Amino acid sequence: MPAHEADGPTVTPPHGAARTAAAFHAVYGAAPTGVWAAPGRANLIGEHTDYNDGFVLPFALTDTTLAAAAPRTDGALRLHSGDVPGGVVEVPADALTPGRDLGWAAYPAGVVWAMRDAGLPVGGIDLHLDSTVPTGAGLSSSAALEVATALALDGLYGLGLDRQELARLTQRAENAFVGVPCGIMDQTAATSCTTGHALLLDTRDLTTRQVPFDLTGHGLRLLVIDTRVRHALADGAYAERRAGCERAARHLGIPALRDIEYLQLTDALRQLTELPDVRPLVRHIVTENHRVQQVIARLDAGEPRAVGPLLTAGHASLRDDFAISCAELDLAVDTALAAGALGARMTGGGFGGSAIALVEDAAAPEITAAVLAAFAAAGHTAPRVFTARPGPGAHRAA
Known part of the structure; x- marks a missing residue:
């Protein structure tokens, strides 16, 4: 490619x-x-x-x-x-x-x-x-x-x-x-x-x-860091996470974890004391839904820079609670943040794939170079780093 x-x-x-x-x-x-x-x-x-x-x-x-x-x-x-x-x-x-x-x-x-x-x-x-x-x-x-x-x-x-x-x-x-x-x-x-x-x-x-998503107008860009660690979602790990979420919802007597409000999270986790393996999954889903709402509020207010910490918090949740990150994704996120990114996280189903980093336009070359150097120092395959711009949905091309 x-x-x-x-x-x-x-x-x-x-x-x-x-x-x-x-x-x-x-x-x-x-x-x-x-x-x-x-x-x-x-x-x-x-x-x-x-x-x-x-x-x-x-x-x-x-x-x-x-x-x-x-x-x-x-x-x-x-x-x-x-x-x-x-x-x-x-x-x-x-x-x-x-x-x-x-x-x-x-x-x-x-x-x-x-x-x-x-x-x-x-x-x-x-x-x-x-x-x-x-x-x-x-x-x-x-x-x-x-x-x-x-x-x-x-x-x-x-x-x-x-x-x-x-x-x-x-x-x-x-x-x-x-x-x-x-x-x-x-x-x-x-x-x-x-x-x-x-x-x-x-x-x-x-x-x-x-939702309008104009980073260029704010002097920003979103870097995609393809770690080239390929994942296969049919291998069972994805299905295990989904089954765990569904088991938690059944135990709580709700249609889906979406029905837990953010302020109800502590009480929901208390009710899941006997199911310790699903409690981190529930915590991620509830807090992630809350993060989506917070990101929307910041974009609607014309404050895309304020989205950065929410991306970083999302990565920590995916890494620690949902346990679907990997060494290369963590390296990409940590290096981008250390080099000046406003926020970064893995994106997609996990177990490999890509991370995204919200960066100041002028800082993009330096952050890209830092990520490439970190991967080389760790002995990883060089990632593919590119700027993502929101494009069109499906259409007839000819």
């Missing part, structure tokens, strides 16, 4: 609809019907709150997945990726079953399965995918792939799905077909984010609000 400039504006590698359409023609011998795009995302705050009916605040990256596609009349799925070695993966749509080992192709195949299982008139497809969203970096490459595929199917078969329906179907594909019990944040971010904004999502009722 080509790197972005570490100390300049975001640079998108050569990657566009025309190139993806040409690649489709090279693979399948004909032009695609169209090309559709869906972005990766960074989550500013609100981690692991989505499957607890809580609040999240992601924004779309300018890194995208492009899907060139054409319908087939024989019910076959032919799936090809320009980013994964190997040829075309072919499987009949009628033969799709959850849990089937299709490798990377399980994600687009799962979208077809979810749509057909919902009674939608989806047939076969020829699909070619190109992406600049790094896999396993905590930037939602899987949701970008799923949403790009879903938007292509929606266009090819005239389904007329709205953004919320697309998010629900692609989440179901990842939950039921691929086997990752993720919440709905990533898919909603991919479908619904807008340029220049973060997306406040209430994951209980799926209401959204576009």
Whole structure:
């Protein structure tokens, strides 16, 4: 994956609809019907709150997945990726079953399965995918792939799905077909984010609000530090955290941990004395929901610098209570803060992936250099550091 400039504006590698359409023609011998795009995302705050009916605040990256596609009349799925070695993966749509080992192709195949299982008139497809969203970096490459595929199917078969329906179907594909019990944040971010904004999502009722997120106008930028430590959320650790949160909610007699108000946290933890393993999980979810609300208040007041300490507090909670950080993420956060970042935290599902750092624009080169030097001194693979700017949600690209 080509790197972005570490100390300049975001640079998108050569990657566009025309190139993806040409690649489709090279693979399948004909032009695609169209090309559709869906972005990766960074989550500013609100981690692991989505499957607890809580609040999240992601924004779309300018890194995208492009899907060139054409319908087939024989019910076959032919799936090809320009980013994964190997040829075309072919499987009949009628033969799709959850849990089937299709490798990377399980994600687009799962979208077809979810749509057909919902009674939608989806047939076969020829699909070619190109992406600049790094896999396993905590930037939602899987949701970008799923949403790009879903938007292509929606266009090819005239389904007329709205953004919320697309998010629900692609989440179901990842939950039921691929086997990752993720919440709905990533898919909603991919479908619904807008340029220049973060997306406040209430994951209980799926209401959204576009929150202006103009760091440049305040002399700030948000660095993404991809540690290149790749995580695999289907390996069980993510599911264990979710199961623990659900067990705590059942014990407390509430629908979800979102129903614990911040001022009720001490009492809730007291009621969980007999379940010591879930108490830290509850503490993280309740305090993280509170942090989302605090970040919103500061952005609404035009005070983005004041967001920094909340990001740092969020990382401590994810590291200590939810226990999903790793040495490389902690090093990225600690080094960025020591070099002058206003705040920093891991972002994404955890166990690897990326961190974000809110920095003064003028300090970005120095902070980037400090992080690179710290990784080199620790013997870690050099991270990919780039500036994130809020981009558009999913759309037809050609």
